[in-house]
Amino acid sequence: MVINRYIVFYFFFALLGWVWESIYCTAQNQKWQNRGFLYGPLCPIYGFGSIFALFAYDLVNGGVLERLSSLQIFIVGFIVSMILEYPTSYILEKLFHARWWDYTDVPLNLNGRTSVPTSVGFGLAGILVMNYLIPMAENLYLLLPKIFVIILPFILIGIHSSDLTLTVVNLTNFQKQLDEIEEEFQEKMTQRVDSFYRKKKMYSPKALRRVVSFRMSESRNKIAERILKGIEKIEEERKKS
Numbered sequence: 080m081v082i083n084r085y086i087v088f089y090f091f092f093a094l095l096g097w098v099w100e101s102i103y104c105t106a107q108n109q110k111w112q113n114r115g116f117l118y119g120p121l122c123p124i125y126g127f128g129s130i131f132a133l134f135a136y137d138l139v140n141g142g143v144l145e146r147l148s149s150l151q152i153f154i155v156g157f158i159v160s161m162i163l164e165y166p167t168s169y170i171l172e173k174l175f176h177a178r179w180w181d182y183t184d185v186p187l188n189l190n191g192r193t194s195v196p197t198s199v200g201f202g203l204a205g206i207l208v209m210n211y212l213i214p215m216a217e218n219l220y221l222l223l224p225k226i227f228v229i230i231l232p233f234i235l236i237g238i239h240s241s242d243l244t245l246t247v248v249n250l251t252n253f254q255k256q257l258d259e260i261e262e263e264f265q266e267k268m269t270q271r272v273d274s275f276y277r278k279k280k281m282y283s284p285k286a287l288r289r290v291v292s293f294r295m296s297e298s299r300n301k302i303a304e305r306i307l308k309g310i311e312k313i314e315e316e317r318k319k320s
Contacts, residue, residue, distance in 0.1 A: 084220060086232040088133050089126035090239070091216055092208075096125025116171065116179055119242045124163055129213075131159050132205065136213050149206050156205025160198045161189075168192035175251075 100114035100122055115122045135155070138144040147155070164180075169192060172178055181191045188194035223231070 080228065083228055083232045085130055085133060086235065087220060087223075087228070088129055088213075088216060090121070090235050092129030092212075093121040093123055093126030095212075096122035096128075099125075117239075117242045117246050119238070121239070121242075124167055128159060128163055128201075129208065132156075132208050133213060136209060147209065149210075152206045152209050153202040155202075156208075157198045157202035159205075160201035161193045164193040164197075165189060 097115050097120045101112055101120075104112035104114050117123070135144065135147070139146055168178060168180065178191070182188040182194040182197060183191035185194040185196055187196065220228075
């Protein structure tokens with residue numbers, strides 16, 4: 080029953096997190112924003128954060144820990160948010176080559192994955208969660224029929240697993256399509272660059288180097304490699320003449 084309780088709380092706060100993020104981002108961008116990694120209305124990072132909070136809440140109620148002050152809750156929330164956000168952002172980007180949040184424009188950010196201002200916000204939210212939302216959720220949980228408490232986690236996990244599988248499969252297929260489009264584009268552009276140098280048009284190497292430096296730093300980019308080779312060839316021919 081203890082595990083069931085944690086599972087129900089995970090989904091409850093993942094849903095609350097999705098509602099908060101969607102409302103905030105929709106108001107900020109003035110158009111509907113479906114925040115979250117999954118198709119369903121869940122933000123798992125909020126669910127995992129709530130598990131940490133609930134565990135601390137249980138330790139306090141069980142007498143293992145002394146009651147935390149608002150400052151202590153804030154500090155823990157601040158640290159936990161950074162611990163959760165950075166690796167989650169990194170893993171998602173490595174797997175799907177996309178970022179679900181980017182704090183590059185936020186002051187005191189760490190590689191755009193987490194930042195001091197946003198972690199301050201999560202620290203303040205931690206006070207709200209520990210002092211008000213968890214006790215409220217606990218009271219609602221105790222009202223649930225026992226059979227419902229037993230069955231509900233299995234239903235939620237089943238739906239969540241299906242959603243996660245569908246999301247990963249679709250994102251993987253989408254990435255493959257992008258790779259195919261990029262490969263085709265690179266191949267066509269490589270052919271055009273080769274054709275350009277076969278005609279031996281003597282463009283300024285300095286100008287060409289500026290073109291190469293503009294978003295052509297990826298190791299996969301054959302176009303940049305071809306242009307650089309062409310520049311070197313032009314410079315060698317000019318030295319000989």
